[in-house]
Amino acid sequence: xxxxxxxxxxxxxxxxxxxxxxxxxxxxxxxxxxxxxxxxxxxxxxxxxxxxxxxxxxxxxxxxxxxxxxxxxxxxxxxxxxxxxxxxxxxxxxxxxxxxxxxxxxxxxxxxxx
Amino acid sequence: xxxxxxxxxxxxxxxxxxxxxxxxxxxxxxxxxxxxxxxxxxxxxxxxxxxxxxxxxxxxxxxxxxxxxxxxxxxxxxxxxxxxxxxxxxxxxxxxxxxxxxxxxxxxxxxxxx
Numbered sequence: 037x038x039x040x041x042x043x044x045x046x047x048x049x050x051x052x053x054x055x056x057x058x059x060x061x062x063x064x065x066x067x068x069x070x071x072x073x074x075x076x077x078x079x080x081x082x083x084x085x086x087x088x089x090x091x092x093x094x095x096x097x098x099x100x101x102x103x104x105x106x107x108x109x110x111x112x113x114x115x116x117x118x119x120x121x122x123x124x125x126x127x128x129x130x131x132x133x134x135x136x137x138x139x140x141x142x143x144x145x146x147x148x149x150x
Numbered sequence: 151x152x153x154x155x156x157x158x159x160x161x162x163x164x165x166x167x168x169x170x171x172x173x174x175x176x177x178x179x180x181x182x183x184x185x186x187x188x189x190x191x192x193x194x195x196x197x198x199x200x201x202x203x204x205x206x207x208x209x210x211x212x213x214x215x216x217x218x219x220x221x222x223x224x225x226x227x228x229x230x231x232x233x234x235x236x237x238x239x240x241x242x243x244x245x246x247x248x249x250x251x252x253x254x255x256x257x258x259x260x261x262x263x264x
Contacts, residue, residue, distance in 0.1 A: 040192075044190075080255050082253075085252065124192050126192070140192025142191050
């Protein structure tokens with residue numbers, strides 16, 4: 037079983053829809069949580085970064101972390117065709133042998149159609 | 151500010167041939183990472199450098215893969231000999247420091263082994 041499991045999708049939504057992307061994890065040492073966006077033929081770019089349970093909002097994006105359930109989510113409001121990409125959750129432990137190591141989910145392909 | 155530069159962007163080789171990838175990180179970033187991304191998967195760390203020192207190479211298949219970062223700036227990842235299963239995207243990333251600092255990714259090198 038992988039340390040980080042991500043809903044594989046793919047997701048296809050109409051423009052303006054609310055999108056929910058989710059990941060679960062098994063390693064309780066994960067303390068830092070990120071969402072990356074990766075366009076086709078490009079490297080991942082950081083979208084959101086959180087380190088505590090709760091919600092963090094940035095424009096149309098909201099990252100949610102529930103450490104007690106080992107579950108994180110990314111919500112996209114008013115989705116746009118330009119949001120079409122692969123979304124990757126990623127996590128870093130604060131200690132142990134994997135100190136500082138970024139572990140990714142498998143990614144969810146999102147398509148927003150006009 | 152220039153981003154992480156990687157070359158070549160694409161490489162096609164026959165199995166058993168050697169191949170090398172080059173990465174130039176963002177200026178001032180002392181930590182450099184090489185990741186492997188298979189189709190439909192998230193990136194997986196191969197090796198992490200802090201300056202010239204490889205501090206985590208536990209996931210690097212050392213029988214055929216090697217890496218170097220001689221002057222603590224740019225880096226080269228080599229595969230010799232390449233196998234069919236090595237076909238993937240090889241991503242380079244850099245950050246200032248480690249732990250929870252943002253990693254900036256290059257566009258990757260897409261390797262096809264025939």
